[in-house]
Amino acid sequence: MVEFDPDASIEHGAPLPPYRQLAGILAARIGRGDWQPNRSIPSELRLVQEYGVARATVRRAVAVLVDQGVLFVVPQRGTFVKP
């Protein structure tokens, strides 16, 4: 397990690819309480703007957290923090 700084930014060229960095950062922010259970995290577009990555990268990071049971997605509504 790698510790992530919830305030970190994405570093291109780092050993860990951006999508994994973002997944770690988002997980850290959830752990810190930035977004409460059953509440939505920012939209993909917002995360694209905030972290300066492509939408595909955001979606990949989200997919990782969905796979880990941290988030769940509701089409056309948003991505939420699992209770």
Place this chain on the structure above:
Amino acid sequence: MVEFDPDASIEHGAPLPPYRQLAGILAARIGRGDWQPNRSIPSELRLVQEYGVARATVRRAVAVLVDQGVLFVVPQRGTFVKP
């Protein structure tokens, strides 16, 4: 011309590279009628999953068939079987 089994899977390390195997398999499936003229074949991502190869490999195989006049691509819409 080499005959291909439409139900074959990709074999790494075979004399023919994966992208050529896939091109042959897809051509065989088209010939068998899996996909009708003017209908789209599965997306690149689906083929990636189905055949266990990289997207670049799928794109190469498709490029071969486009070059042969078997398929045509409509940007942002899909890849279709030529009438």
Place this chain on the structure above:
DNA sequence: AGGAATTTGTGCGTATGTATA
């Protein structure tokens, strides 16, 4: 009622870096 905005789903186009035969 209705149309614009929002948000996720899905396609292809393209480029870069790494690894291997």
Place this chain on the structure above:
DNA sequence: CTATACATACGCACAAATTCC
């Protein structure tokens, strides 16, 4: 050195459903 393959990333466009005004 070249061809092949894979992983990753960014961009752009359109669809479908929901939400907002």
